[in-house]
Amino acid sequence: MxxxxxxxxxxxxxxxxxxxxxxxxxxxxxxxxxxxxxxxxxxxxxxxxxxxxxxxxxxxxxxxxxxxxxxxxxxxxxxxxxxxxxxxxxxxxxxxxxxxxxxxxxxxxxxxxxxxxxxxxxxxxxxxxxxxxxxxxxxxxxxxxxxxxxxxxxxxxxxxxxxxxxxxxxxxxxxxIRSDLRKGSAYKGIQWCKFTPGKPVLLIMGGSLGSQRINDVIRRNVEELTRTYQIIHICGKGEIDSKLIGTPGYRQYEYIHDELANAVACADVVISRAGSNSIFEFLALRKPMLLIPLSKSASRGDQILNAESFRQAGFCEVLQEEELDDATFLQSLGKVYAGREAIKKQMQQSEQGxxxxxxxxxxxxxxxxxx
Incomplete structure (x- = not known):
């Protein structure tokens, strides 16, 4: 022109x-x-x-x-x-x-x-x-x-x-990276959720539309999970489970807006799909991840490639959706939590800006x- x-x-x-x-x-x-x-x-x-x-x-x-x-x-x-x-x-x-x-x-x-x-x-x-x-x-x-x-x-x-x-x-x-996410306060996140300081926090994000399979496996294992973790569960629109409202150490949200930075800041481990924007933000914030990418039957397979790239870099563990059940989920989560300090060290060496x-x-x- x-x-x-x-x-x-x-x-x-x-x-x-x-x-x-x-x-x-x-x-x-x-x-x-x-x-x-x-x-x-x-x-x-x-x-x-x-x-x-x-x-x-x-x-x-x-x-x-x-x-x-x-x-x-x-x-x-x-x-x-x-x-x-x-x-x-x-x-x-x-x-x-x-x-x-x-x-x-x-x-x-x-x-x-x-x-x-x-x-x-x-x-x-x-x-x-x-x-x-x-x-x-x-x-x-x-x-x-x-x-x-x-x-x-x-x-x-x-x-x-x-x-x-x-x-x-x-x-x-x-x-x-959204600049406001870098301004999160772990203390404010704990206070907002009314959690106990010092007990590990698990953040679950199934994407903006939620994830039925991830929601289900979390809820089947809430009792066992809350023995070790306090849980912030972003479950998607219309996916609040009324039977679990008030469960000690378990907070459900359809979506978090203004408090998202604080919620991420207080998390010790994140469970997420493998959309590129989200996982790069978790990398920037040094949050160890368990990634459960969308399967090829539900997507074009892009999340599988994203997750594998991060796994090879040492930033996460990956659990394929086809392999997701209670046993594999708890085992994979335990592996991330046990190795969280090593994962953070790998993340600190990343040159992503x-x-x-x-x-x-x-x-x-x-x-x-x-x-």
Missing amino acids: TTKPASPAHQDAPRHILFTGGGSAGHVTVNTAIIPTMIEQGWKVSYIGSRSGIEKQLISRMSDVDYYGIATGKLRRYIDLENVKDPFRVVKGVYQAFRLIRRLKPDVLFSKGGFVSVPVVLGAWLNRVPVIIHESDLTPGLANRIAGPFAKRICITFAETAAHIKGDKAMHVGPI DSTQQVIALIEQTARVSE
């Missing part, structure tokens, strides 16, 4: 960045890590997501961000009548995104991926708005594979991901070139 001199009116107007991404918290958290800095630097910030997805819930909590919902499709790995309707929703979403972006006139689009991002990337490209994509996993997801040809740059977390991206668009930036400023510099450069 030919660079044109900015008009005086344009020079006085704040730069405008548009974000997209959704479907799960993992497709939003990188955006929420970047947005506060963009606002502090005087950018106008807008967000396009689905009309009722988790991205709307998370972004609505952020002040000074204008949110717009559009029609979206969804990739399902099972037969469903909705699969027939989704292509029409995507086409409608592209039309809605195109009209929105033509009206909003952003300087740049930053896309985290997820099925909602494809119509937005296409709408931006049709409006000649430069696109930057962020890919967290070791191998690109379907949405980012579709959107990739329309992007100027693709930021990657794992260096190995470059081999899966055509051309020279890949830019290895490493993980983006926070790439937020590097990505922000790329955003600024890309927006300038498009003017």
